[in-house]
Amino acid sequence: MVNSFRHVIFLACITVALGGCASSGSMQPDQSAQPRQLPPAAIEESGKAQKLWQVFERYRGAPYEYGGTSSDGFDCSGFILTAYQEGLGKQLPRTTSQMLASGDVVHPGEIQPGDVVFFRIGGKEQHAGIYMGGDRFIHASTSTGVSQSSISGYYWKGRLTQARRFD
Template identity: 45%
Template sequence: MFDESGEDMAVRQRLLQHYQTWQGVPYRLGGTTKQGVDCSSFTQQAFQQQFGVQLPRTTADQAAEGMRVAGRSLQPGDLLFYRPGAKGRHVGIYVGRGEFLHASTSRGVMISRVDNPYWRQYFWQARRLDY
């Protein structure tokens, strides 16, 4: 059903390993630790720890990194950006198989489906980093 290259699988596995150490950590705006983390800190730390990539701290700044890609061309490691409100912005990391990792304001660090109606309605853009 999903056609993933060996490289895609390796990226997925590294991101899922990172997720296992953060799963369930509560959301905290401005948070950067396992006591509470926000979405952009979670993505920043995932890329630093798993790939040695330095991302900016905020979602808005991360949204300017890399190159824009179409939602139908997603690969594991792509950043997914959402606009769930007039001023709100949210970021997660695509891990393949229709799933992304993120720090949810309501449920903390978790895995969600990109085809979930909530997330689909607020999708803004996807970005691919060069690492």
């Protein structure tokens, strides 16, 4: 009984921690969306990716904070907004739902470093990150703050729904 209760508590904590950014907006998901794999050399050759990695390194480990847009705390869209502003000099919409409504749709096989990737969590697209190539994306996670993750990792696999390019 105690182990069962601990298991339920553990699952509840994981669900809350990995809940992602809350955002409204409903786009039709493409559950088959998987980015093409780039070799590590391709990541290094992308000037856009290099600039975004520099911003990531500056904020790596910053805590998650709903509505946050600074090193004191970021939510997922706040981190993307800041990374694009600081790394690329570009202004993006503030929320994931606004990002989903703008930018250019990128077909799954054409995702490139710097594209914003969206994930379905809890029945709606409410988490986003920046694809960096080589199966990696950077984001502000509720459980680990600003970090990098594998799109094909345990939690994220099958949740990628679409990508947008903001050139």
